[in-house]
Amino acid sequence: MHDPEDTRTVIARFRYSVIAPLVVRPLDKGEQAHLVADLASRLWPAPDGSTVHIHRRTITRWLARYRVSGFSGLMPEPRTDRGARLRLADDIVARAAELRKEDPRRSVRALIRILELEGLAPTGTVKRTTLSHALCRMGVSRAELARPTQTFQRRESEYPGAMWQIDTQIALHMPDAHGRRRPVYLVAAIDDHSRHVVGRYYWRDNRPSLEDLLKRAILLRGKPEILYCDNGASYRSHMLETACAMLAIDLRHARPYRPQGKGKIERWFKTADAFNREAQTLIDRGSLCTLDQLQNFFSAWLDSEYNRRVHSSTHETPIARLGRVDPRHPVVRVDPDLLNQAFLWTEKRKVTAVATISVQANEYQVDLGLARRTITVRYDPYDLTRIHVEFSGQTFADATPLVLRHDTSPQLPPKTDGKASSPVQTTAFLALVNEREQAARRERLGQTRFAAAQGDADHAK
DSSP states (O other), rough: OHHHHHHHHHHHHHHHHHHHHHHHHOOOOHHHHHHHHHHHSOOOTTSOOEEOOOHHHOOOOOHHHHHGGGGGGGOOOOOOTSOOOOOHHHHHHHHHHHHHHTTTTTTTHHHHHHHTTSSOTTTOOOHHHHHHHHHTTTOOOOHTTTTTTOOOOOOOOSTTSSSEEEEEEEEEEEEOTTTTTEEEEEEEEEETTOOOOOOOOOOOSSSSHHHHHHHHHHHHHHOOOOEEEEEOTTTTTTHHHHHHHHOEEEEOOOTOGGGGGGGHHHHHHHHHHHHHHHHHHHHHHSSOOOOOHHHHHHHHHIEEEEEEEEOTTSSSHHHHHHHHHOOTTTOOOOHHHHHHHHEEEEEEEEEOOOEEEETTTTTEEGGGGGOEEEEEEETTTEEEEEEEEEETTEEEEEEEEESSSSSSSSTOOOOOOOOOOOOOOOOHHHHHHHHHHHHHHHHHHHHHHHHHHHHHHHHHO
């Protein structure tokens, strides 16, 4: 027999393992709600050997008890009916299991009510927790029945650029220029063959953020043959479909509720959590204050700690594997002008009687012959000084700015107040990463200068 006190301690330890991410550091209300939802979506190995989902209300209740009473508050209350007969009759448990298998979505309360209506159990005699534990022991809990049974085969593209996986994640939280604590999004694209990653932080998960990341990745690595993404609004936008069509990229979307196809990028986000935890520490300490500072540290980590480190699956560094190009599938570079054209926003505008239009609260003059007509405008949200004009398949002169109230898109990250920021204090981990990256840059620069000098000497001979 197990000591009841020891059993209660085991249960308390399990409960703390669930709520630990909620208590290790201060969280604001929105961040806590997001984390609670994430914890409730997981499968947890319970102390009795079963696998269970834990409802958000239960997690919130455990958290409240821990904050009031500490670890002891997580221990279950001693039973007042100890010694009483608690075992359910076999026919009741068997019937409840049949009803659960018929419809795994049935709650324990619903099962009890059906048993009462069928006359198998008198009203009020079957306790919810007793029946729930009995169903768990039989392996017919809702979590077990919902466990996916389909197996998946690992796959990998045959060469760099064959396919990229791209996704967005809420990475951390930091104050914006107005002091409001806001989520920061990490947008990243991973090459399916090499595991090389291009990533960047943004204030918003929207079209400009996705556009900026893709342009950076394409300029760095060339364009992919296939771009594989999920079904978020930005990834389902007409902008992305048009850009991929202009650049000859096959845009594909994962099946809804089937994240397995994006396994590489999802796994990389877990790897990036090592950096996010360190960066969040600096943010909470007030040492890391701007998105530019965050991006500088992240670039150093991504280049030295990930892209230049041997990958556990390929046994090569992503940067080396990316550079080994298949002659049958060379890197396809994209002209910067074509790249910018591909990601221009396209919208319809009604021209006024005096041949003016409005774009992002700015006023422009267009060709007088377009007065009172509906035209197509194409523009870069980062540069509103130039608006391309089209009508009935013909291209007209660019619109002339009349009143520029906003020279950038209102959807872009907020501007800073211009105050000089104090030097960033680093954690030990980020300090080592930054030092290592600076050393690697000096080494690469030295190799480049040596190669140039040697070439000049050979030419002189």
